[in-house]
Every structure is written in structure tokens, then in C-alpha cells.
Amino acid sequence: MYSAFGEGVVDGVWQRTSVASLLALVGLEVVLLAVVLVATWHAGRLFSLSREDRVTIMFCGSKKSLASGLPMAGVLFAGPVVGLIVLPLMLYHQLQLMVCAALAQRLGREVGDALPVTTRQEAHR
Numbered sequence: 001m002y003s004a005f006g007e008g009v010v011d012g013v014w015q016r017t018s019v020a021s022l023l024a025l026v027g028l029e030v031v032l033l034a035v036v037l038v039a040t041w042h043a044g045r046l047f048s049l050s051r052e053d054r055v056t057i058m059f060c061g062s063k064k065s066l067a068s069g070l071p072m073a074g075v076l077f078a079g080p081v082v083g084l085i086v087l088p089l090m091l092y093h094q095l096q097l098m099v100c101a102a103l104a105q106r107l108g109r110e111v112g113d114a115l116p117v118t119t120r121q122e123a124h125r
Contacts, residue, residue, distance in 0.1 A: 011083035022091075029092045033099060036062045055107055059100055 040061035044054030069089045077085050 009083075013083040013087055016084065017087065025088055026091060026095070029088065029095055033062060033092070033095055037099075037103075059104070062096055062100070 037058055040058045041054055044057045049057070070086060073082055073086050073089070
């Protein structure tokens with residue numbers, strides 16, 4: 001991630017991309033991530049999976065972007081264009097991290113609130 005971001009900066013990705021384009025890209029990525037998270041959650045429900053399995057599928061189903069995308073982009077594209085091509089991937093990855101961290105916190109609180117008081121007290125120790 002760091003090397004891809006560094007290459008993008010060196011290649012001038014930020015100078016070649018307008019603020020309007022970045023905002024449109026982030027907006028599209030927010031919609032894409034929301035669709036993937038909702039679809040994986042409901043797919044788990046469709047298959048009558050437990051809540052724990054649905055949570056696992058939801059988090060794992062949206063996490064295949066940066067680890068597989070950067071090496072493929074490096075092989076398929078050469079030179080300064082790689083930084084521009086991986087820009088959506090880098091932004092999507094950051095979005096995933098922030099949204100899924102908030103979701104994990106919320107889902108963890110829901111589970112914690114559902115536990116009996118003695119179990120919650122033991123979990124905080």
C-alpha cells in the first residue's frame with residue numbers, strides 16, 4: 001500500500017486528478033462498498049447462516065481489493081499510468097478499513113449489550 005501510494009505521488013496522480021473527480025470516485029466507492037456489505041449480509045441470511053457466520057461473510061466478502069489488485073496492476077500496466085490506475089483501489093481500501101472498523105465496533109457493542117451482566121463484566125477484565 002505504502003509503495004503504491006508513494007509511486008502515485010511521484011507519478012503526479014494528485015496533480016492529474018481534480019477534486020470533483022476524487023469526490024465522484026469516493027461517492028461511487030461508498031455505493032459499491034454498501035452494496036457489497038448489504039449483499040453479503042443478506043446472502044448469509046438467505047442461506048440461513050448464524051449471525052456470527054453472516055458477520056464473517058460480510059467482512060471477508062468485501063476485502064479482496066488491495067492485496068490482489070496491486071500486483072495485478074503492476075503486471076498489466078507499466079510506467080506512470082499504474083499510479084492512476086491503482087488510485088481507486090487505494091481509496092476503496094481506506095474506505096473499507098474505516099467503514100468496517102465502525103461496523104465492527106457497532107456489532108461488538110450489540111453482542112456485548114446482549115450478554116448477561118456477569119459475562120459483560122468478565123469480558124471487560
